[in-house]
Amino acid sequence: MTTLGTLYRALLAEFRTADLPTPELDARWLVAEAAGVPPTAITLSPDSPVSAEAVATARSFLVRRLEGEPVDRILGRREFWSLDFRLGPSTLSPRPDTETIVETCLALLPQRDADYRLLDLGTGTGAILIALLHERPRASGLGIDRAAAAVTVAAENAADNGVATRAQFRLGNWMDGLEERFDLIVSNPPYIPSADIAGLEREVREHDPLLALDGGTDGLDAYRTIATDAPRRLRPGGVLVFELGIGQEEDVATLMRTIGFTLLGPARKDLGGVARALAGRISG
Template sequence: MRTRRDVLADAVERLRMARRDTPELDARVLLKEALKLSDTDVITKLDDPASPEGVVAFNCMVARRVRGEPVARIIGHREFWGMRFDLGPETLVPRPDTEILVESALAAFRRAPPKRVLDLGTGTGCILISVLSEFPEAAGVGVDKSERATAVARKNAERLGMNGRARFVVGDWASSLDGRFDLIVSNPPYIARGKIADLDVEVSVHDPHLALDGGSDGLHAYRRVAEESARLLPEGGVVIVELGEGQEKDVASIMREAGLKPEKAAPDLAGIPRALAALR
């Protein structure tokens, strides 16, 4: 019987030949999932025999990664803001860069925490749930056009203990909502429709196009978010949106046209302007 180290080495070589960016890391994550190992096991027990059924499951996962499927989609979950979020075909994979929205919310409400939070295009619910984890007195609503995405978000909220504070609804942005929200957050679709096919296969093939398609200019969703924010934010309320690269100027202009006051966008880990906050 082959050892775990043997099958891991074979997988690393396959992923390297397929020109995956992080073959060693990918192989270890998939081995841990397929063989149901702990982090300690992956470090200290690689010379143990690998069960035949585990090897079959692992090789199937590696084959999917070789074809370009993201690791998070293969294992079905991704960490965000220190919490595990399950995924679905209709949700984006949470990215580390998106955490800047949560950081921006903390900065905007340093003195007086928000009471009501709205997340437009909620997907997995990761932004809303992460914000609520930092503001224990707040409650929030997440809206998504996809019924299946909202079902994933509800399950994540329940598993993470937010079921009583986070509500998820299917809707066309905030058209069915009224009342006031102190904070609105959104990672909207911002890829120009004609450019989706040019994206890396991990995105163009495996991410839901509903969550990518920002219309002909990539800005359609921002116009809706700005419009709804102007209607639902009280004076002093804040909307924070994730930006695509090079979109800060255009989105700031959209916010101003809606009667909101944009601030300078906060940069992501690569220094790219990524989170734009605007005040009512």
């Protein structure tokens, strides 16, 4: 008879042999998913029997993980801002670093019950917009993405997290065709220089969508487009917030100043000390 504990130890041994960075966590999450139990059950009920179907599922997960597929891709979901998000092949997996963007936006939207209007460009799973709407219950927003499948996933996530009546998602190329104005525009754009894509970690290179990674020759193509168009789409006093890649603060700050933005302080750093969120308000 196979138990939760024996199945967990089997996957753990394989992951350790493969020198994965977090073998214990990977094994725990994948066994729990295969068995249909919470991860805590592996510690609390290690002698619970596991069905042959669950064993087969866990072993299929094992193969996928050893081939470099991230755990959250295998699970098909990821927690962000204490909310649960579905993933898809056309979406990035929302990462803890991006919670710094949510924190920055919330500080710029100080009134909890105000009817702010928000725009999220390159929305992906919709994680940033949905997290903001979760914290600002009278706000509403529009998320735009260049991938139709991402728009579908984002709408599903909005419904799952109870904000579907205040969130719209649309296929589009940044702000092309928009006439509306917003209190806040936020974007986690593609920012990896094209030549660097091949050198990314396998989990990113093979499983994250290229459209959400490739930022052009210098990684700044999307920043230029968005920052140039944003002044026409911001309400008076509105703000633009960007997520930054490592080492991009100076270049993006210079770009925003050139266009006419007044920066609202230095970039906010994430928990790893990386300058991650840069905000500006259009001058005049």
